[in-house]
Amino acid sequence: MTRINLTVDGAKVADDVEPRMLLVQYLREKLGKTGTVIGCDTSNCGACTVHLDGTSVKSCNVLAVQADGAQVTTIEGLAATHDGGELHPVQEAFRECHGLQCGFCTPGMIMQTTALLAENPDPSEEEIRLGLEGNLCRCTGYHNIVKAVQHAAAQGRSEGVSS
Numbered sequence: 001m002t003r004i005n006l007t008v009d010g011a012k013v014a015d016d017v018e019p020r021m022l023l024v025q026y027l028r029e030k031l032g033k034t035g036t037v038i039g040c041d042t043s044n045c046g047a048c049t050v051h052l053d054g055t056s057v058k059s060c061n062v063l064a065v066q067a068d069g070a071q072v073t074t075i076e077g078l079a080a081t082h083d084g085g086e087l088h089p090v091q092e093a094f095r096e097c098h099g100l101q102c103g104f105c106t107p108g109m110i111m112q113t114t115a116l117l118a119e120n121p122d123p124s125e126e127e128i129r130l131g132l133e134g135n136l137c138r139c140t141g142y143h144n145i146v147k148a149v150q151h152a153a154a155q156g157r158s159e160g161v162s163s
């Protein structure tokens with residue numbers, strides 16, 4: 001077992017974990033953060049995307065011990081870390097633009113989108129598609145997801161909120 005200390009969705013946690021435990025397993029099984037989902041076993045789908053020190057990562061591709069000392073934000077903490085429980089503007093945009101059907105890919109899509117917009121608040125359609133290429137959706141055909149990202153970007157520019 002290895003001791004880790006990290007901050008998850010604004011709360012400090014300390015735990016002993018197996019060195020081989022994946023971050024996604026740690027979040028789901030030890031912390032009960034089941035909003036972060038597992039959609040594949042090949043690091044392809046992006047459903048497990050979280051932010052590690054502000055950068056989006058596939059949490060099935062990161063060991064829990066690699067998050068030692070880091071700040072982790074999951075879909076469950078996005079609203080809370082943004083504005084005290086209100087939906088994050090990217091969550092609102094996905095809701096308004098119907099950027100989901102079954103919703104399985106949505107946590108990862110939203111986490112990836114917030115990281116994308118933090119880096120590039122005014123992305124072109126091509127940049128959005130490129131930025132989300134590591135996140136797979138089997139339902140929507142991506143059209144409304146792109147619209148949701150464009151909507152969130154426009155909102156962010158008008159309200160000065162992009163992350």
Ligand code: FES
Pocket residue numbers: 037038039040041042043044045046047048049058059060061
């Ligand atoms: S579960 Fe992590 S990429 Fe699919």
Ligand code: FES
Pocket residue numbers: 099100101102103104105106136137138139140
């Ligand atoms: S909404 Fe079903 S996988 Fe994307």
